[in-house]
Amino acid sequence: MDYNKVNWPKISVVTTNLNQEVFLENTILSVINQEYPNLEYIIIDGESGDESINIIKKYEDKITYWCSEKDKGLYDALNKGFKKANGEILMWINSDDLLHPGSLFNVAEIFTNFPQIDWITGINISFDELGRVIGADRAIGFTKYDFYSFNYQWLQQESTAWRRSLWEKAGSCLNTKYEYAGDLDLWVRFFRFTTLYPCDILIGGFRMRSKNQLSLDSLVTYHTEADEIIKLENKNIHGNTLRTLRLLKAIKLTRTLLSYSILFDLKIFTRILNRMERILTKKPSPRIQVNRLTCAFEIK
Numbered sequence: 001m002d003y004n005k006v007n008w009p010k011i012s013v014v015t016t017n018l019n020q021e022v023f024l025e026n027t028i029l030s031v032i033n034q035e036y037p038n039l040e041y042i043i044i045d046g047e048s049g050d051e052s053i054n055i056i057k058k059y060e061d062k063i064t065y066w067c068s069e070k071d072k073g074l075y076d077a078l079n080k081g082f083k084k085a086n087g088e089i090l091m092w093i094n095s096d097d098l099l100h101p102g103s104l105f106n107v108a109e110i111f112t113n114f115p116q117i118d119w120i121t122g123i124n125i126s127f128d129e130l131g132r133v134i135g136a137d138r139a140i141g142f143t144k145y146d147f148y149s150f151n152y153q154w155l156q157q158e159s160t161a162w163r164r165s166l167w168e169k170a171g172s173c174l175n176t177k178y179e180y181a182g183d184l185d186l187w188v189r190f191f192r193f194t195t196l197y198p199c200d201i202l203i204g205g206f207r208m209r210s211k212n213q214l215s216l217d218s219l220v221t222y223h224t225e226a227d228e229i230i231k232l233e234n235k236n237i238h239g240n241t242l243r244t245l246r247l248l249k250a251i252k253l254t255r256t257l258l259s260y261s262i263l264f265d266l267k268i269f270t271r272i273l274n275r276m277e278r279i280l281t282k283k284p285s286p287r288i289q290v291n292r293l294t295c296a297f298e299i300k
Helices: 021-032 052-058 074-084 103-113 144-148 164-169 182-190 219-236 239-258 266-281
Strands: 011-017 039-045 065-068 089-092 119-121 124-127 133-137 160-163 204-207 288-291 296-299
Touching (some): 011 074, 011 103, 021 039, 021 052, 039 052, 039 074, 074 089, 074 182, 089 103, 089 164, 103 296, 144 182, 144 266, 160 164, 182 219, 239 266
Parallel strands (some): 011 089, 039 065, 124 204
Antiparallel strands (some): 089 160, 119 160, 124 133, 288 296
């Protein structure tokens, strides 16, 4: 791709912040230093009492919109940000996390080259408090049936982007009913309309902190909310989706029962069940990879 001739789609990145002066500047720089030519960067601050406002003002010429006002939590703040967003492509990154260099260009290229794709996620990356990469896992090719079966760990929000059209189909908001699992509620709604495409590229990463990290300190509550979201969704599915989910549950039960049997060749039956499961869920999911000879993105 000739980057000088590309009509780059507008990407809106929303960052929410509350008293994260230690990490905020690096988060901002990870976005604006990419110099993506059609960036809309929005920061919603929750009336921080530390140096956050001064840090934001330092870069306000590169920030499309920012405000500092009380909110009702993370997802309320994100809704404020996305209401200001006009981009064709949307994503958010928290004020202690980071985007990888060049990631916005990769995201834009994928959505430009593959109009059938509405939702992508990249390699799962973890940073430590010094910004060093301490973990990397290939993006998981989740399907809606994984989520309906409570297999949702983890779709990394920092590495995920989607089209505005999908956002609008799914209600154009995050559910503020949930304090922690609002992201999972959004993913469940996305799955009603489209397929998630895992990508073998770096987009963003989650910072692991030694203390005062809401997402890690409240995992039990997150799982409780996640279970509630999935149970509610399962009550509303119907048609082929419901039939497939019932078949998958039957396969899981059969696999469990066979594990106690001494009368069957378990390897043969396991292969049959695995094959049935892959057919029903259309796994492995289509994956976006880089052709190392042409440096172009391909769907595999």
